[in-house]
Amino acid sequence: EPEVTQTPSHQVTQMGQEVILRCVPISNHLYFYWYRQILGQKVEFLVSFYNNEISEKSEIFDDQFSVERPDGSNFTLKIRSTKLEDSAMYFCASSARASGSNSYEQYFGPGTRLTVT
């Protein structure tokens, strides 16, 4: 069964460093998302991406964040200068039109745990 994959599973970085989190969405999906979950808290939307551009972004997704789909398979999230408060689990998700419906079920990757020290 197709699945969303993410690498690395755990990333440790020092404050101020740049990190790139990688995702490979399900191959025939059209919409791509990043969410984050600070330890013990709820999952929060960061950004959605469609047709090679950002569709929507939340207030969390400030100028320190960027997303890219550098080729036909990868979808990346870059944090330019990490802060301690960026420590969280980052989930990638992808979706495509569900048959017979206008809803887009989102399938999540296993997450990347980012630890900023």
Place this chain on the structure above:
Amino acid sequence: AQKVTQAQTEISVVEKEDVTLDCVYETRDTTYYLFWYKQPPSGELVFLIRRNSFDEQNEISGRYSWNFQKSTSSFNFTITASQVVDSAVYFCALSEGYSGAGSYQLTFGKGTKLSVIP
């Protein structure tokens, strides 16, 4: 703005008991979608169900059932004859209808941690 409330932070039940997880949502849209996700201790998010706002028919899948009531803006999830493997955090989520922006961002509740004791 959309909002999802899961008032139960933690629930503990003994194996084989039935348990209901509550979810109340707020939205101004007439078309919206409701979801439940399971997050086991390993951390991944597992899709369980999607429900459309125009379909209030309840759904049953094995030991899982969902009760959607638009009149009370609730989308509750019941596990029948709970098992230890059901222990996880369960998230209810809401997505509003097509906004023209081309995406369906999910708004999650804070989750309910379910512990099933053997």
